[in-house]
Amino acid sequence: MSNPFARPKKTDGPRATFGRLLSYLFENKPAMVVIIVLSILGAGASLAQPLLVNQVVTAVQQGTGMSTLVWALVVLVLVAGVLNGVQHFLLQRAGEGVVLSTRRKLIARILNLPISEFDVRRTGDLVSRVGSDTTLLRAVLTQGLIESIGGALTFTGAVIAMAIIDPLLLVVVIVIVIVAVVVVGGLSRRIRVASKAAQEKVGDLTAAVERGIGAVRTIRAAGATAREVTEVDQHATEAYQRGLVIARMSAFVVPVASIVMQVAFIAVLGIGGAQVAAGTITIATLITFILLLFMMIMPLGQALGAVVAVAQALGALGRIEEVLHLPTEDQDDDAVRPAAAIATDDAITFEHVTFRYAASSDAVGTDGAAGAGAVGADAPTVGTGDDQVVLQDVSFSVPRGARVALVGPSGAGKSTTLALIERxxxxxxxxxxxxxxxxxxxxxGELRAQIGYVEQDAPVLAGTIRANLLLGSPDASESECVRVLEAVNLGDVLHRDPRGLDAQVGEDGVMLSGGERQRLAIARALLAAPPILLLDESTSSLDGVNEQKMRLAIDAVAEDRTLLVIAHRLSTVVDSDVIVVLEHGRVVGVGTHSELVQSTPLYRDLAKHQLLV
Known part of the structure; x- marks a missing residue:
């Protein structure tokens, strides 16, 4: 068997390419077109400034009027500033839009994944992809990628103007720029790989924190707080070390633009100064060339910054794409060929059902629920080979309107049986x-609308009592909510808080007792009034008094409904119309209590011990 604490295997998805990244960034094409147009207009306004400066300096040297030129220069500077400000706001808004859109896609995909995916993936890692990975897409827009489009125009225009003014000085600048581009290009791929590794470590950290918070009471009760802090700290340290790798590589990229600027400026100033001294060019021409040099280097700096942002975003995009290309729960339903319908009075029928987990799906995340354990604590490992067989050739029927109990030792496959009915x-x-x-x-959706399912450890969602009740019945009235709470002996909970139904239950229902959480889960199922109820050990957390009240409540709603109940207490089982006994994933007995006591040794032994197994 594979390591029960192994990380899930990577899913092969499409490669995160620059083209895929652009498809995310350009989802709102009209807004991006406006941003690009503003970037081009800003580039034009910036390029015109050195030319006006040239004319102003020449006018000063010649002693001619220059007021019009000065005002024109002022207007250009103001226009360029306004265009840059508007563009910056639109870029920030577009970046937030990209993050929102991507998060919506991820959330919709994650919440529609097959249950088997949650068996092998860590919750914290999935949360990290929705949170930190998506923010790196925003950085691509806000750190110069789109601005580089206008910058490319500025760069090109500056190069053309510099070539016209002084080709020799331009050649010197171009050589320096080529060296910078080669250095950055060599580092970009390494930054991308390092960024993906860093994001994976952040996912590990988020998963570890989520686990620690979720089990904080257990950890403290076990005196394991210090050890848990050390373990989470180790994940934080690993994420920090991965971040340092990126920082070291980025440290080579970020200064490049500054170094290029300084070296190019010194070279132009030295060579150009010599040309001015020799009378080859004028001081106005040198000033214009230097201004154009700044116009050329600034977009180059933006481009270098964009390279780092794109490399990091592509690492995150690979993790995002991996989840977005996982199949949804119902993606392959159209390819399934269901068996022909039959006429029957039974509500539920199992016909020679076998269910196994492939070994390749056996890896789990840090919550420690291994493979079959994800559907309850009753998944056995039957047989040999690479598969884990949970149910083997199981056949039984649940008559319409009857109460059927599933019993058997832990690991018999009871919870798995209910999970299969729910698909x-x-x-x-x-x-x-x-x-x-x-x-x-x-x-x-239609299948589950006919079934009320109360899990073995039915979760209570953070929020209010009302929100928990309305989860499956959003249109239920307040009186219906109160009635169903009283039916499961939870009426006193409404009086403990003046907010009544709007009282908070806390994270995972921590403000309720274990029995109250279980009764609230049952009330939620009863409120929907489905024709079939699946109850997985629904009274296991109740004391004798509340169990009896719960049985009466279930008896009341069970009229004209079908119940399939997993129970560990004999009192819950003996009145069932049919009892199905499971052992090691096989049916070893079917009948009433009195029949099974006579015919099935396992049931007789379970009944002797009050089924408390």
Missing amino acids: FYDPTDGVIRLGGLDVRGLDR
């Missing part, structure tokens, strides 16, 4: 029917 997974072999129809032929 969190599909069987490897065999057929599961709902009213005679193969569940694989039903729309998942």
